Amino acid sequence: MTRKQRELFEREQLILDSAQKILQKEGMQGLTMERIAADIEYSKGTVYNHFSSKEEIISGISCRCMSSLTEMFGRARDYSGSHRERIAAIGIAQSLYAQLHPLETQNMQIIKSPAIREKVSEEKQLRLFQQEQNITSIVLEIVRDAINDNDIPKDQPHIPHSIMLGLWTMGYGSNLLSMTAIPFEKLGMQDPLEMAWVNSHKLLDSYQWQPLSSEFDIYELREKLYKELFPEEIKQLNKLKIKI
Amino acid sequence: MTRKQRELFEREQLILDSAQKILQKEGMQGLTMERIAADIEYSKGTVYNHFSSKEEIISGISCRCMSSLTEMFGRARDYSGSHRERIAAIGIAQSLYAQLHPLETQNMQIIKSPAIREKVSEEKQLRLFQQEQNITSIVLEIVRDAINDNDIPKDQPHIPHSIMLGLWTMGYGSNLLSMTAIPFEKLGMQDPLEMAWVNSHKLLDSYQWQPLSSEFDIYELREKLYKELFPEEIKQLNKLKIKI
């Protein structure tokens, strides 16, 4: 049974690889079941044996993406610096991922909408839910560590969920806004991603998460975290920027 | 000529009304050109004479929605309270609108994505851009007033755009997250919209926007603004909640 299952799993990955490649090259509307079938040199029916709709494929891709995002978040969690540095690293991970994989980031957004999700099988939905939980639990872990070590005063209500949601919504909103067709420069604004870095720290300051940003240079910190935690990602990002 | 133009304009509105109605009842996938044509009792070709694609219709709806959002923002701007109260009212407007018109809010998000926007005519894109500008300029106006009246210290960089973007991204992210299929309660969290209210004030506090939230009760303020600025919306929202 194991070989069968392995073969099945491998082709599933093959399909997702192909789908991601097509998505990369030709965008969402270029992604069709027949296009995938042609690419992996199987027939459409075979693809449908694995994924019963386009939505399921998107969900599959998103699940893998959330895994790699989780891996990056894990690096942040395991960082040996202060808790404030660790939570900052989460923000950086989120932003880097969005820059490196804009389409996949959009997918992860799309798959969250009820209209799409209701077309996805129970089993795949459960997987997505677990991935979401993994991600949030890493963030919560850091916040809790900070509270336990008295980096955040305990007298405030709702913590740690409110901090987590604050960072999440701001990061999420920034990622999405920065991918839109809105010409921020024309409107006299900086890139939302850049602003998110500043505003996240403002938010953390407001929760009195020590050390406050007045006590260090947030840009120096960013450079440090780039170098120590995400050197590969930065390299890729530079390549990508040169291409464009 | 004016009568012709008026007729044209009126039918355009008729189409958009119908599209919005269908969207309300049957969701995005129920919205087809033929469905609209049947509804307004014209043929498909006629609909295409007005809007050359579904995307253009979504864009048209979004444009009107942004108008009504602008109107609500305008009420916030014209409020006679402190600048901090006025900016808080903006947040309430944004959140109320999202709750009253979830589908339309999603549309306004969808229309921001480049893939969709490139299918929209230059002319309509310009309109969207102007609407976006209207909205942001209201927020900026309030921030500038606050700076001029020394409610916000002037020693910080990037202001007022960074405040505006901070609130925007957080509100935007919360709205979107709250509409997803993510079961926040299961994850032990409150509704993102509720958290956005708290976190927005945290952010404003961090910019030292006077009076700080420690000097007043943000929930009392919310009730006050509900009553004084958005009574109609609250009434509708209650109706909507009873229905569900």
Added chain:
DNA sequence: CGTATAATATGACGAAGCGTCAAAAAATGT
């Protein structure tokens, strides 16, 4: 008023994608 011309509306049509399913092919068991 009638006719010519312009403007507008129509729905049949081809193209493309989705998802299904009976039949063919391959794999497995005996």
Added chain:
DNA sequence: ACATTTTTTGACGCTTCGTCATATTATACG
């Protein structure tokens, strides 16, 4: 070698999109 199960295939029906030649209606003018 043959029977049975599993997997693969691509033709098919269905839906929607967007187009366009034709039909209809409105407008201008003698």
